Amino acid sequence: MSESQAMVAIAYHSGFGHTVRLAEAVRDGAASVPGTGATTVNVDGMTEEQWELLDASDAIIFGSPTYMGSASPAFHTFAYASGKRWVEQRWAGKVAAGFTNSSSKSGDKLHTLHYFTLLAAQHGMHWVNLGLMPGWNESTASENDLNRLGVWLGAAAQSNGDEAPAEMSKSDLLTASHLGKRVAEHVQLLRRARQAA
Numbered sequence: 001m002s003e004s005q006a007m008v009a010i011a012y013h014s015g016f017g018h019t020v021r022l023a024e025a026v027r028d029g030a031a032s033v034p035g036t037g038a039t040t041v042n043v044d045g046m047t048e049e050q051w052e053l054l055d056a057s058d059a060i061i062f063g064s065p066t067y068m069g070s071a072s073p074a075f076h077t078f079a080y081a082s083g084k085r086w087v088e089q090r091w092a093g094k095v096a097a098g099f100t101n102s103s104s105k106s107g108d109k110l111h112t113l114h115y116f117t118l119l120a121a122q123h124g125m126h127w128v129n130l131g132l133m134p135g136w137n138e139s140t141a142s143e144n145d146l147n148r149l150g151v152w153l154g155a156a157a158q159s160n161g162d163e164a165p166a167e168m169s170k171s172d173l174l175t176a177s178h179l180g181k182r183v184a185e186h187v188q189l190l191r192r193a194r195q196a197a
């Protein structure tokens, strides 16, 4: 990462390989914005180096499958451990966003996204929402629309319980990529504003 380059970190967990595909799409969307580097961090077993990478990032995008109506236990372990950063408000002022995946169309994914907003707020971070109108909600609409699940708070994806990660919805992956790009654009805006201040 060059000195002037912004960094977007995607802090995610994936138990069975679906959510990691979203994390990669978010990363690619963020990296498409000029002057932005992006990297994924699997939060299941964080190293000191990975914590330092998050500390040094301009944005942290949280991602987890929805298990039993909330983020996965591995993600919650990461969030609990982030309390060390919380005490010092070390992530305050960073940009935050989130994404989740589950097998049901709703599946209570919104609760996972709500949880991410609280985590971001406790860290003093600035939440960026999805910024896409809902798709697939008219007779002429299609499940290939962006934001096909009609969520505003973050990127939500649905993968059938009997299908491999390779079968994931292209619309969901593009929606995740949109979120990464939007976060990187906000990071660039904030950087310019802070430099001008």
Ligand SMILES: Cc1cc2nc3c(=O)[nH]c(=O)nc-3n(C[C@H](O)[C@H](O)[C@H](O)COP(=O)(O)O)c2cc1C
Pocket: 013, 014, 015, 016, 017, 018, 019, 020, 065, 066, 067, 068, 069, 070, 101, 102, 103, 104, 105, 106, 107, 108, 159, 161
């Ligand atoms: C313990 C457990 C709890 C789950 N709870 C939910 C749930 O609350 N809602 C839902 O729609 N799917 C639920 N699922 C399905 C997962 O969200 C789904 O398999 C998802 O694709 C897993 O993502 P991953 O491959 O990244 O781990 C659950 C799966 C497991 C193993």
